[in-house]
Amino acid sequence: MKAMTIHAYGDPDVFRLEDLPLPSPAPGEVLVRVRALSVNPVDTKWRRKGPFGAFPVVLGWDVSGTVEALGDGVSAFEIGDAVFGMVRFPSEGRAYAQYVAAPASHLHRVPTSLGFRDAAAMTLAALTAQQGLTAMRLQAGQTVLIHAAAGGVGHFAVQLAKLRGARVIGTASTRNHDFVRSLGADEVIDYRARPFEEQVERVDAVFDCVGGETQTRSFAVLEPGGTLVTIVGKPSQELAASRGVTAIGFLVHPSNEDLAFLAARVDAAELRPHVSEVLSLEKMADAHRAVESGRTVGKIVLDVE
Ligand SMILES: NC(=O)c1ccc[n+]([C@@H]2O[C@H](COP(=O)([O-])OP(=O)(O)OC[C@H]3O[C@@H](n4cnc5c(N)ncnc54)[C@H](OP(=O)(O)O)[C@@H]3O)[C@@H](O)[C@H]2O)c1
Incomplete structure (x- = not known):
């Protein structure tokens, strides 16, 4: 699979698009085929200085996509479900990729009234x-x-x-x-x-x-x-x-209970994410530069093909 990796901490030009092995879901996890991602200021801070150790590091926590495989013990989802969430935060999320394996407890079904882009924006x-x-x-x-x-x-x-x-x-x-x-x-x-x-x-x-x-x-x-x-x-x-x-x-934590609350508010037309710009995964460096400007409105989202 294609993934946006880094082999050293630093400026946005540290990103490299490369092939990595497909992850497999551990017990309690699902494999998500990523359709959209969003980028946060914390992504840029950690790209700059870690704290992860072993390179290549794959950043990324905010994801939406479809369930491709289920790890042992997962009953909350079925293959093909559209899901979204903030995965593994504050550990290495590994979501800047075509596939990510993530704890089922960090995900929720995408609200029926939202597309993948908006869902990826409504995470961290x-x-x-x-x-x-x-x-x-x-x-x-x-x-x-x-x-x-x-x-x-x-x-x-x-x-x-x-x-x-x-x-x-x-x-x-x-x-x-x-x-x-x-x-x-x-x-x-x-x-x-x-x-x-x-x-x-x-x-x-x-x-x-x-x-x-x-x-x-x-x-x-x-x-x-x-x-x-x-x-x-x-x-x-x-x-x-x-x-x-x-x-x-305080520091945000993954919670599918809170995701369920947010999804219900969206379906009730009481809450709406605002996506100001959509880029492709290949343009990750541009997305990081924009977020680092401190001037973006709402969220910046990347499509993942
Ligand atoms: N602790 C946690 O769990 C947690 C979670 C998420 C984010 N954070 C941190 O919280 C901060 C904000 O995150 P974010 O995702 O909301 O950032 P963001 O989307 O990058 O914020 C951009 C916005 O900040 C506004 N802004 C910049 N300086 C401002 C100032 N002095 N006064 C008022 N508005 C100002 C800009 O508005 P104008 O262009 O209108 O000025 C711009 O629209 C970041 O440092 C992030 O790392 C922490």
């Missing part, structure tokens, strides 16, 4: 949004500020926070304001024009998809008793204590 980023809002315990009627609302995670977080009945304020560049509003955001702030903390009243919660200074400055906009959830780095517990708020940093 959507799981992060769903799990992050759950960690936040966001309640109906609360106001949440979502940083990077136009991005991969942010565009799902806006929709899912609205589904929880929250009032949503998103940060984005002006060119993305209509897009963020179309997701249901009640207010959109241009964080480039003026510091966001000068543009919002106090909020009950912050969903931080940016980190660094944005994260630190976010403590100033939280009501006492509020909650900051960040997906970038570890938030300062000292700052949180001094402000009387809760700060949570």
